[in-house]
Amino acid sequence: MDLKTKALTKSLWVFHAATSPCNNCDIEILDLLTPRHDVERFGMVLVGSVRQADVLLVTGVPNFKTKERLKKLYAQAAKPCLVVAIGGCACGRIMFRESYNSPCAVDEIIPVDAYIPGCPPKPEAIIAGVVKLIEKVRKQL
Amino acid sequence: MKIIFNYLIFPGFLFSACVGLIAGWFDRKVTARIQWRKGPPWHQNFTDIIKLLGKETIIPEGAKLTFLLSPYLGLLSAVLAATILGKSMLLPLESFLGDLIVILYLLIMPAVAIILGASSSRNPFASLGASREMKLVLGYELPFILAIVAVIIKSAGSIQLGSILNHQINYGSHIASYSGIVAFIVAIFCIQAKLGFVPFDAPEAEQEIMAGTLIEYSGLPLAIFRLTKAVLLYTLPLFLIILFLGKDTSIVWFLAKYIGILVIIILIKNTNPRLRIDQALRFFWGPLTVLAIIALGLALFGL
Numbered sequence: 394m395d396l397k398t399k400a401l402t403k404s405l406w407v408f409h410a411a412t413s414p415c416n417n418c419d420i421e422i423l424d425l426l427t428p429r430h431d432v433e434r435f436g437m438v439l440v441g442s443v444r445q446a447d448v449l450l451v452t453g454v455p456n457f458k459t460k461e462r463l464k465k466l467y468a469q470a471a472k473p474c475l476v477v478a479i480g481g482c483a484c485g486r487i488m489f490r491e492s493y494n495s496p497c498a499v500d501e502i503i504p505v506d507a508y509i510p511g512c513p514p515k516p517e518a519i520i521a522g523v524v525k526l527i528e529k530v531r532k533q534l
Numbered sequence: 535m536k537i538i539f540n541y542l543i544f545p546g547f548l549f550s551a552c553v554g555l556i557a558g559w560f561d562r563k564v565t566a567r568i569q570w571r572k573g574p575p576w577h578q579n580f581t582d583i584i585k586l587l588g589k590e591t592i593i594p595e596g597a598k599l600t601f602l603l604s605p606y607l608g609l610l611s612a613v614l615a616a617t618i619l620g621k622s623m624l625l626p627l628e629s630f631l632g633d634l635i636v637i638l639y640l641l642i643m644p645a646v647a648i649i650l651g652a653s654s655s656r657n658p659f660a661s662l663g664a665s666r667e668m669k670l671v672l673g674y675e676l677p678f679i680l681a682i683v684a685v686i687i688k689s690a691g692s693i694q695l696g697s698i699l700n701h702q703i704n705y706g707s708h709i710a711s712y713s714g715i716v717a718f719i720v721a722i723f724c725i726q727a728k729l730g731f732v733p734f735d736a737p738e739a740e741q742e743i744m745a746g747t748l749i750e751y752s753g754l755p756l757a758i759f760r761l762t763k764a765v766l767l768y769t770l771p772l773f774l775i776i777l778f779l780g781k782d783t784s785i786v787w788f789l790a791k792y793i794g795i796l797v798i799i800i801l802i803k804n805t806n807p808r809l810r811i812d813q814a815l816r817f818f819w820g821p822l823t824v825l826a827i828i829a830l831g832l833a834l835f836g837l
Contacts, residue, residue: 397588404581431571433562436578442745444592444752447585471590471752 401447401473402527404436408446408470412463412499414453417513418480422450430516437523448475448526451505454482456494460502467503475506477526479519484508506530545620547613547765554764555579557796561767564800579764583757591753598654601750605758608647612765615640619772622695623783626703629696634686637695637773638679641728644762645671648737651755652747663746666811667737670727673818674734678724680826681717685777687833688713695776702780709778713832718778720826722795725770726802727814729763733806734814771795 411419425432426439440446443466455463467474478499481487489495499505506529509522540546558579566573593601615637622629645667652664686693688708689701708714727734738746745751748759771792779791809817 396584400581400585400588404578404585428570431566431573433566433574434572436574436581440745441740442749442751444750445745445748445756447589469592471592473589 398531402530405447405475405523405527406440406445407437407448407450408440408443408466409450409452410443410463410466412451412453412455412459412483414480414482418452418483421513421516421519422452422479424516425519430520432520432523435523443470446470446474448477449503450477450479451483451499451503452479454486454489454492454495455497455499455502457496460496463499463502475526475530476503477507477509477522478505479509479522480514481510481512484510487512540621541613541617545624546617550613550616550620550765550768551761554761554766554768555583557767558764560793560796561800561803564797565804568804579760583760586753586757586760589753591755592750594655594657594750596656597750600650600654602755604647604651604654605751605755605762607650608644608762609758609765611640611643611647612762612769616765616769616772619695619769619776622699623772623776623788626696626699629694631694633695634682634693634698638682641766641770641773642671642675644766645728647762648747648759651751651759652749655750657750659743659745660747660749662743663737663739663749667747669811669815670734670737673815674724674727677720677818677822677826678728680823680830681720681724682777684713684717684826684829684833687830699776699780699783703783707779707781710781711832712837713829714778716825716829716832718774720822720829721774721777722798722802723822724818725774726799727818728770729766729799731799732803733809735808736811736814739808767796771799 409419409422424430425437437448443449449467449470451463453459467476476499478484482489483499486495486498507522507526509519511518514522542548556576556579559574559576562578563573618629618633618637618640622633649664649667649671652660652667685698685708688711689698692698692701702708709718730738738748740746743749748756751759774795775788775791
Protein backbone atom coordinates (compact mmCIF):
# COMPACT_ATOMS: atom_id res chain seq x y z
CA MET A 394 0.00 0.00 0.00
CA ASP A 395 1.50 3.31 -1.04
CA LEU A 396 1.33 6.72 0.63
CA LYS A 397 -1.36 7.94 -1.74
CA THR A 398 -3.82 5.19 -0.81
CA LYS A 399 -3.01 5.49 2.87
CA ALA A 400 -3.69 9.25 2.76
CA LEU A 401 -6.91 8.61 0.82
CA THR A 402 -8.24 6.18 3.41
CA LYS A 403 -7.36 8.55 6.26
CA SER A 404 -9.09 11.58 4.82
CA LEU A 405 -12.27 10.70 2.98
CA TRP A 406 -14.18 13.79 1.91
CA VAL A 407 -17.81 13.00 1.45
CA PHE A 408 -20.29 14.46 -0.99
CA HIS A 409 -23.88 13.62 -0.26
CA ALA A 410 -25.98 12.94 -3.35
CA ALA A 411 -29.66 12.59 -2.50
CA THR A 412 -31.43 10.94 -5.43
CA SER A 413 -35.03 11.40 -4.27
CA PRO A 414 -34.83 9.77 -0.84
CA CYS A 415 -37.46 10.07 1.89
CA ASN A 416 -34.85 12.01 3.97
CA ASN A 417 -34.59 9.30 6.60
CA CYS A 418 -31.15 8.14 5.48
CA ASP A 419 -30.05 11.79 5.11
CA ILE A 420 -30.83 12.45 8.75
CA GLU A 421 -28.88 9.34 9.77
CA ILE A 422 -25.93 10.59 7.70
CA LEU A 423 -26.06 13.97 9.42
CA ASP A 424 -26.19 12.06 12.70
CA LEU A 425 -22.67 10.83 11.92
CA LEU A 426 -21.33 14.38 12.20
CA THR A 427 -22.89 15.02 15.61
CA PRO A 428 -20.98 14.66 18.89
CA ARG A 429 -22.11 11.09 19.52
CA HIS A 430 -20.66 9.52 16.37
CA ASP A 431 -18.23 12.29 15.29
CA VAL A 432 -16.70 10.90 12.09
CA GLU A 433 -14.30 13.83 11.82
CA ARG A 434 -12.14 11.68 14.14
CA PHE A 435 -11.36 9.62 11.03
CA GLY A 436 -10.86 12.65 8.82
CA MET A 437 -14.24 12.49 7.13
CA VAL A 438 -15.91 15.80 6.38
CA LEU A 439 -18.83 16.81 4.20
CA VAL A 440 -17.68 18.96 1.27
CA GLY A 441 -19.82 21.32 -0.78
CA SER A 442 -18.47 20.58 -4.23
CA VAL A 443 -18.41 17.18 -5.91
CA ARG A 444 -15.06 18.05 -7.52
CA GLN A 445 -13.42 17.78 -4.12
CA ALA A 446 -15.17 14.59 -3.04
CA ASP A 447 -13.59 11.19 -2.49
CA VAL A 448 -16.81 9.44 -1.57
CA LEU A 449 -20.20 9.85 -3.17
CA LEU A 450 -22.92 8.91 -0.68
CA VAL A 451 -26.06 7.99 -2.60
CA THR A 452 -29.41 7.76 -0.85
CA GLY A 453 -32.83 7.02 -2.29
CA VAL A 454 -34.22 5.45 -5.45
CA PRO A 455 -33.11 7.18 -8.63
CA ASN A 456 -36.08 8.32 -10.69
CA PHE A 457 -36.07 9.56 -14.26
CA LYS A 458 -34.88 13.02 -13.23
CA THR A 459 -32.26 12.17 -10.64
CA LYS A 460 -30.85 9.32 -12.74
CA GLU A 461 -29.29 11.79 -15.18
CA ARG A 462 -28.09 14.01 -12.32
CA LEU A 463 -26.39 11.09 -10.62
CA LYS A 464 -24.63 10.12 -13.83
CA LYS A 465 -23.41 13.71 -14.26
CA LEU A 466 -22.32 13.97 -10.64
CA TYR A 467 -20.19 10.85 -10.94
CA ALA A 468 -18.63 12.12 -14.16
CA GLN A 469 -17.81 15.44 -12.48
CA ALA A 470 -16.06 13.88 -9.49
CA ALA A 471 -12.26 13.71 -9.46
CA LYS A 472 -11.08 10.12 -9.60
CA PRO A 473 -10.45 8.02 -7.54
CA CYS A 474 -14.02 8.50 -6.33
CA LEU A 475 -15.73 5.79 -4.29
CA VAL A 476 -19.48 5.32 -4.27
CA VAL A 477 -21.47 4.17 -1.24
CA ALA A 478 -25.15 3.29 -1.54
CA ILE A 479 -26.89 3.98 1.76
CA GLY A 480 -30.26 2.54 2.68
CA GLY A 481 -32.43 -0.18 1.21
CA CYS A 482 -33.64 2.02 -1.65
CA ALA A 483 -30.18 2.82 -2.96
CA CYS A 484 -28.99 -0.77 -2.49
CA GLY A 485 -31.84 -2.55 -4.26
CA ARG A 486 -34.93 -0.33 -4.68
CA ILE A 487 -36.89 -2.53 -2.17
CA MET A 488 -40.62 -1.78 -2.48
CA PHE A 489 -40.15 0.73 -5.33
CA ARG A 490 -38.94 -2.04 -7.65
CA GLU A 491 -42.19 -2.07 -9.61
CA SER A 492 -42.82 1.66 -9.38
CA TYR A 493 -43.64 3.58 -12.57
CA ASN A 494 -41.04 6.22 -11.70
CA SER A 495 -38.06 4.01 -10.91
CA PRO A 496 -36.14 3.11 -14.05
CA CYS A 497 -33.12 1.40 -12.47
CA ALA A 498 -31.12 0.88 -9.28
CA VAL A 499 -28.08 2.95 -8.35
CA ASP A 500 -25.56 0.26 -9.33
CA GLU A 501 -26.96 0.11 -12.84
CA ILE A 502 -26.00 3.78 -13.32
CA ILE A 503 -22.62 4.08 -11.62
CA PRO A 504 -20.28 1.47 -10.08
CA VAL A 505 -21.01 1.08 -6.37
CA ASP A 506 -18.18 0.16 -4.00
CA ALA A 507 -20.13 -0.50 -0.81
CA TYR A 508 -23.74 -1.24 0.06
CA ILE A 509 -25.14 -0.29 3.45
CA PRO A 510 -28.66 -1.74 3.77
CA GLY A 511 -31.26 -0.73 6.34
CA CYS A 512 -34.31 1.47 6.37
CA PRO A 513 -32.69 3.67 7.52
CA PRO A 514 -29.30 2.14 8.52
CA LYS A 515 -28.16 3.07 12.01
CA PRO A 516 -25.14 5.38 12.24
CA GLU A 517 -23.15 2.46 13.66
CA ALA A 518 -24.03 0.43 10.58
CA ILE A 519 -22.86 3.27 8.31
CA ILE A 520 -19.55 3.49 10.19
CA ALA A 521 -19.14 -0.31 9.90
CA GLY A 522 -19.86 -0.06 6.18
CA VAL A 523 -17.27 2.67 5.70
CA VAL A 524 -14.69 0.59 7.59
CA LYS A 525 -15.35 -2.28 5.19
CA LEU A 526 -15.02 0.14 2.26
CA ILE A 527 -11.63 1.30 3.54
CA GLU A 528 -10.45 -2.31 3.90
CA LYS A 529 -11.57 -2.98 0.35
CA VAL A 530 -9.70 0.07 -0.97
CA ARG A 531 -6.55 -1.02 0.85
CA LYS A 532 -6.71 -4.46 -0.77
CA GLN A 533 -7.56 -3.09 -4.21
CA LEU A 534 -5.03 -0.35 -4.76
CA MET B 535 21.89 30.78 -1.49
CA LYS B 536 20.86 32.14 1.89
CA ILE B 537 17.90 33.92 0.32
CA ILE B 538 16.72 30.70 -1.32
CA PHE B 539 17.10 28.85 1.98
CA ASN B 540 15.16 31.60 3.72
CA TYR B 541 12.42 31.53 1.13
CA LEU B 542 11.98 27.79 0.79
CA ILE B 543 12.75 26.36 4.21
CA PHE B 544 13.08 28.71 7.18
CA PRO B 545 11.19 31.00 7.83
CA GLY B 546 9.62 30.62 4.41
CA PHE B 547 7.61 27.92 2.75
CA LEU B 548 8.31 24.70 4.65
CA PHE B 549 8.29 26.19 8.13
CA SER B 550 5.27 28.44 7.63
CA ALA B 551 3.28 25.69 5.90
CA CYS B 552 4.00 23.21 8.72
CA VAL B 553 3.13 25.74 11.43
CA GLY B 554 0.03 26.79 9.49
CA LEU B 555 -1.18 23.22 9.00
CA ILE B 556 -0.70 22.45 12.68
CA ALA B 557 -2.55 25.69 13.50
CA GLY B 558 -5.30 24.53 11.17
CA TRP B 559 -5.50 21.28 13.12
CA PHE B 560 -5.63 23.32 16.33
CA ASP B 561 -8.56 25.23 14.85
CA ARG B 562 -10.40 22.02 13.94
CA LYS B 563 -9.68 20.46 17.32
CA VAL B 564 -10.85 23.49 19.32
CA THR B 565 -13.95 23.72 17.11
CA ALA B 566 -14.64 20.05 17.80
CA ARG B 567 -14.20 20.51 21.56
CA ILE B 568 -16.54 23.51 21.53
CA GLN B 569 -19.12 21.35 19.79
CA TRP B 570 -18.49 18.58 22.34
CA ARG B 571 -16.87 16.33 19.75
CA LYS B 572 -13.49 14.66 19.77
CA GLY B 573 -11.92 16.08 16.64
CA PRO B 574 -9.35 14.82 14.13
CA PRO B 575 -5.80 13.63 14.90
CA TRP B 576 -2.94 16.14 14.68
CA HIS B 577 -1.72 14.99 11.25
CA GLN B 578 -5.13 15.40 9.63
CA ASN B 579 -4.32 18.50 7.57
CA PHE B 580 -1.06 16.97 6.30
CA THR B 581 -2.99 13.85 5.27
CA ASP B 582 -5.53 16.01 3.44
CA ILE B 583 -2.80 17.76 1.46
CA ILE B 584 -1.07 14.47 0.54
CA LYS B 585 -4.39 12.98 -0.51
CA LEU B 586 -5.21 15.99 -2.69
CA LEU B 587 -1.82 15.69 -4.40
CA GLY B 588 -2.76 12.14 -5.42
CA LYS B 589 -6.14 13.05 -6.88
CA GLU B 590 -7.09 13.83 -10.44
CA THR B 591 -7.00 17.51 -11.48
CA ILE B 592 -10.07 18.46 -13.47
CA ILE B 593 -9.94 21.51 -15.72
CA PRO B 594 -13.44 22.68 -16.62
CA GLU B 595 -14.28 23.17 -20.25
CA GLY B 596 -13.28 26.60 -21.52
CA ALA B 597 -11.28 27.54 -18.41
CA LYS B 598 -8.43 29.97 -18.96
CA LEU B 599 -4.78 29.40 -18.13
CA THR B 600 -5.23 31.57 -15.03
CA PHE B 601 -7.33 28.77 -13.57
CA LEU B 602 -4.16 26.74 -13.03
CA LEU B 603 -1.73 29.61 -12.45
CA SER B 604 -3.62 31.66 -9.86
CA PRO B 605 -3.14 29.18 -6.95
CA TYR B 606 0.63 29.58 -7.40
CA LEU B 607 0.31 33.38 -7.35
CA GLY B 608 -1.48 33.20 -4.01
CA LEU B 609 0.95 30.74 -2.47
CA LEU B 610 4.09 32.51 -3.69
CA SER B 611 3.03 35.90 -2.33
CA ALA B 612 1.82 34.45 0.98
CA VAL B 613 5.14 32.65 1.41
CA LEU B 614 7.06 35.81 0.51
CA ALA B 615 5.11 37.71 3.17
CA ALA B 616 5.86 34.93 5.69
CA THR B 617 9.57 35.11 4.81
CA ILE B 618 9.83 38.89 5.19
CA LEU B 619 7.90 38.84 8.47
CA GLY B 620 9.91 35.93 9.86
CA LYS B 621 13.21 37.55 8.88
CA SER B 622 12.29 40.87 10.46
CA MET B 623 11.21 39.03 13.60
CA LEU B 624 14.56 37.21 13.81
CA LEU B 625 16.83 40.07 12.71
CA PRO B 626 14.97 43.39 13.21
CA LEU B 627 17.96 45.43 12.05
CA GLU B 628 18.24 43.81 8.62
CA SER B 629 14.79 44.75 7.33
CA PHE B 630 14.57 47.22 4.45
CA LEU B 631 12.76 50.55 4.37
CA GLY B 632 9.09 50.30 3.46
CA ASP B 633 8.65 46.55 3.95
CA LEU B 634 5.42 47.24 5.84
CA ILE B 635 3.91 48.54 2.59
CA VAL B 636 5.24 45.52 0.68
CA ILE B 637 3.64 43.20 3.24
CA LEU B 638 0.32 45.01 2.90
CA TYR B 639 0.36 44.45 -0.85
CA LEU B 640 1.53 40.84 -0.57
CA LEU B 641 -1.27 40.03 1.87
CA ILE B 642 -3.91 41.17 -0.64
CA MET B 643 -2.49 38.89 -3.33
CA PRO B 644 -4.03 35.59 -2.05
CA ALA B 645 -7.49 37.16 -2.24
CA VAL B 646 -6.71 38.44 -5.74
CA ALA B 647 -5.55 34.94 -6.68
CA ILE B 648 -8.81 33.45 -5.44
CA ILE B 649 -10.82 36.02 -7.40
CA LEU B 650 -8.78 35.34 -10.57
CA GLY B 651 -9.04 31.57 -10.27
CA ALA B 652 -12.73 31.59 -9.47
CA SER B 653 -13.69 33.93 -12.27
CA SER B 654 -11.69 31.97 -14.84
CA SER B 655 -13.38 28.69 -13.93
CA ARG B 656 -16.63 29.55 -15.76
CA ASN B 657 -18.88 28.42 -12.95
CA PRO B 658 -21.79 30.67 -11.89
CA PHE B 659 -21.34 29.79 -8.22
CA ALA B 660 -17.63 30.52 -8.48
CA SER B 661 -18.26 33.92 -10.05
CA LEU B 662 -20.79 34.67 -7.31
CA GLY B 663 -18.14 33.75 -4.75
CA ALA B 664 -15.57 35.88 -6.58
CA SER B 665 -17.82 38.92 -6.51
CA ARG B 666 -18.42 38.42 -2.79
CA GLU B 667 -14.70 38.03 -2.18
CA MET B 668 -14.08 41.26 -4.09
CA LYS B 669 -16.60 43.16 -1.97
CA LEU B 670 -15.09 41.69 1.18
CA VAL B 671 -11.59 42.81 0.14
CA LEU B 672 -12.91 46.32 -0.49
CA GLY B 673 -14.59 46.18 2.90
CA TYR B 674 -11.77 45.04 5.15
CA GLU B 675 -8.84 46.81 3.53
CA LEU B 676 -10.00 50.28 4.63
CA PRO B 677 -10.16 49.69 8.42
CA PHE B 678 -7.09 47.41 8.26
CA ILE B 679 -4.95 50.09 6.64
CA LEU B 680 -6.30 52.75 9.03
CA ALA B 681 -5.39 50.52 12.00
CA ILE B 682 -1.89 50.08 10.58
CA VAL B 683 -1.56 53.83 10.07
CA ALA B 684 -2.35 54.21 13.76
CA VAL B 685 0.54 51.84 14.51
CA ILE B 686 2.83 53.80 12.18
CA ILE B 687 1.99 57.06 13.98
CA LYS B 688 2.61 55.44 17.35
CA SER B 689 6.03 54.16 16.33
CA ALA B 690 7.19 57.65 15.30
CA GLY B 691 6.24 57.48 11.63
CA SER B 692 8.30 54.45 10.75
CA ILE B 693 7.23 52.21 7.86
CA GLN B 694 9.91 49.63 8.55
CA LEU B 695 8.97 46.46 10.44
CA GLY B 696 12.33 46.27 12.17
CA SER B 697 12.12 49.79 13.60
CA ILE B 698 8.48 49.26 14.64
CA LEU B 699 9.71 46.22 16.58
CA ASN B 700 12.63 48.17 18.04
CA HIS B 701 10.30 50.98 19.06
CA GLN B 702 8.14 48.50 20.91
CA ILE B 703 11.14 46.80 22.53
CA ASN B 704 12.28 50.20 23.82
CA TYR B 705 8.93 51.79 24.79
CA GLY B 706 6.59 48.81 25.37
CA SER B 707 4.05 47.06 23.17
CA HIS B 708 1.58 49.17 21.23
CA ILE B 709 -1.32 47.13 22.57
CA ALA B 710 -0.64 48.51 26.05
CA SER B 711 -2.03 51.92 25.02
CA TYR B 712 -5.59 53.10 24.30
CA SER B 713 -5.08 53.61 20.58
CA GLY B 714 -3.17 50.33 20.34
CA ILE B 715 -5.93 48.22 21.84
CA VAL B 716 -8.62 49.81 19.66
CA ALA B 717 -6.50 49.29 16.54
CA PHE B 718 -5.81 45.70 17.63
CA ILE B 719 -9.53 44.94 17.90
CA VAL B 720 -10.06 46.36 14.40
CA ALA B 721 -7.14 44.35 13.01
CA ILE B 722 -8.40 41.10 14.58
CA PHE B 723 -11.73 41.43 12.75
CA CYS B 724 -9.91 42.27 9.52
CA ILE B 725 -7.66 39.22 9.64
CA GLN B 726 -10.72 37.13 10.42
CA ALA B 727 -12.07 38.26 7.06
CA LYS B 728 -8.69 37.84 5.37
CA LEU B 729 -8.59 34.22 6.54
CA GLY B 730 -12.15 33.64 5.34
CA PHE B 731 -13.35 32.47 8.76
CA VAL B 732 -16.93 32.22 9.76
CA PRO B 733 -18.59 35.55 10.29
CA PHE B 734 -17.05 36.60 6.97
CA ASP B 735 -16.96 33.36 4.98
CA ALA B 736 -19.65 34.40 2.50
CA PRO B 737 -17.34 33.78 -0.53
CA GLU B 738 -17.08 30.11 0.40
CA ALA B 739 -20.48 29.69 2.00
CA GLU B 740 -20.96 25.95 1.83
CA GLN B 741 -24.70 25.96 2.46
CA GLU B 742 -25.67 28.56 -0.14
CA ILE B 743 -23.19 28.51 -3.01
CA MET B 744 -21.63 25.08 -2.35
CA ALA B 745 -17.88 25.67 -2.19
CA GLY B 746 -18.11 29.13 -3.75
CA THR B 747 -14.80 30.29 -5.14
CA LEU B 748 -13.20 26.84 -4.87
CA ILE B 749 -16.07 24.93 -6.45
CA GLU B 750 -14.26 23.83 -9.63
CA TYR B 751 -10.93 23.08 -7.98
CA SER B 752 -9.72 19.55 -7.37
CA GLY B 753 -6.41 17.81 -6.84
CA LEU B 754 -3.19 19.82 -6.95
CA PRO B 755 -4.62 23.39 -7.32
CA LEU B 756 -6.98 22.78 -4.40
CA ALA B 757 -4.05 21.51 -2.33
CA ILE B 758 -2.17 24.72 -3.16
CA PHE B 759 -5.14 26.86 -2.12
CA ARG B 760 -5.32 24.94 1.15
CA LEU B 761 -1.58 25.47 1.69
CA THR B 762 -2.10 29.18 1.01
CA LYS B 763 -4.78 29.27 3.70
CA ALA B 764 -2.41 27.46 6.06
CA VAL B 765 0.46 29.88 5.36
CA LEU B 766 -1.91 32.80 5.94
CA LEU B 767 -3.00 31.27 9.24
CA TYR B 768 0.66 31.54 10.28
CA THR B 769 1.45 34.86 8.60
CA LEU B 770 -1.43 37.07 9.70
CA PRO B 771 -1.16 36.43 13.48
CA LEU B 772 2.62 36.90 13.09
CA PHE B 773 1.95 40.26 11.41
CA LEU B 774 -0.30 41.29 14.31
CA ILE B 775 2.35 40.19 16.80
CA ILE B 776 4.96 42.37 15.08
CA LEU B 777 2.62 45.35 14.87
CA PHE B 778 1.03 45.25 18.30
CA LEU B 779 2.77 42.77 20.62
CA GLY B 780 6.43 43.26 19.79
CA LYS B 781 7.77 43.78 23.31
CA ASP B 782 9.28 40.36 24.00
CA THR B 783 10.34 38.21 21.04
CA SER B 784 11.68 35.12 22.78
CA ILE B 785 10.30 31.79 21.56
CA VAL B 786 8.12 31.05 24.58
CA TRP B 787 6.48 34.46 24.54
CA PHE B 788 6.08 34.28 20.79
CA LEU B 789 4.27 30.93 21.05
CA ALA B 790 2.05 32.25 23.84
CA LYS B 791 1.07 35.30 21.82
CA TYR B 792 0.54 33.27 18.66
CA ILE B 793 -1.71 30.74 20.39
CA GLY B 794 -3.56 33.57 22.14
CA ILE B 795 -4.39 35.31 18.85
CA LEU B 796 -5.30 31.94 17.31
CA VAL B 797 -7.71 31.20 20.17
CA ILE B 798 -9.36 34.62 19.79
CA ILE B 799 -9.85 33.99 16.06
CA ILE B 800 -11.24 30.50 16.65
CA LEU B 801 -13.63 31.69 19.35
CA ILE B 802 -14.97 34.46 17.09
CA LYS B 803 -15.33 31.83 14.38
CA ASN B 804 -17.27 29.43 16.56
CA THR B 805 -19.62 31.82 18.30
CA ASN B 806 -20.93 33.76 15.31
CA PRO B 807 -23.28 33.02 12.43
CA ARG B 808 -22.30 33.92 8.89
CA LEU B 809 -22.97 37.51 7.85
CA ARG B 810 -24.58 38.31 4.54
CA ILE B 811 -22.18 40.12 2.25
CA ASP B 812 -24.00 43.46 2.59
CA GLN B 813 -24.02 43.10 6.38
CA ALA B 814 -20.30 42.32 6.34
CA LEU B 815 -19.61 45.34 4.16
CA ARG B 816 -21.72 47.57 6.40
CA PHE B 817 -19.89 46.21 9.44
CA PHE B 818 -16.47 46.99 7.97
CA TRP B 819 -17.28 50.41 6.56
CA GLY B 820 -19.45 51.42 9.53
CA PRO B 821 -18.45 50.50 13.10
CA LEU B 822 -14.97 49.16 12.32
CA THR B 823 -13.89 52.16 10.25
CA VAL B 824 -15.19 54.49 12.97
CA LEU B 825 -13.20 52.50 15.54
CA ALA B 826 -10.12 52.67 13.34
CA ILE B 827 -10.49 56.45 12.97
CA ILE B 828 -10.87 56.75 16.76
CA ALA B 829 -7.66 54.74 17.13
CA LEU B 830 -5.99 57.05 14.63
CA GLY B 831 -7.13 60.13 16.55
CA LEU B 832 -5.98 58.69 19.87
CA ALA B 833 -2.62 57.87 18.31
CA LEU B 834 -2.29 61.44 17.02
CA PHE B 835 -2.87 62.72 20.55
CA GLY B 836 -0.21 60.32 21.77
CA LEU B 837 -2.48 58.11 23.88
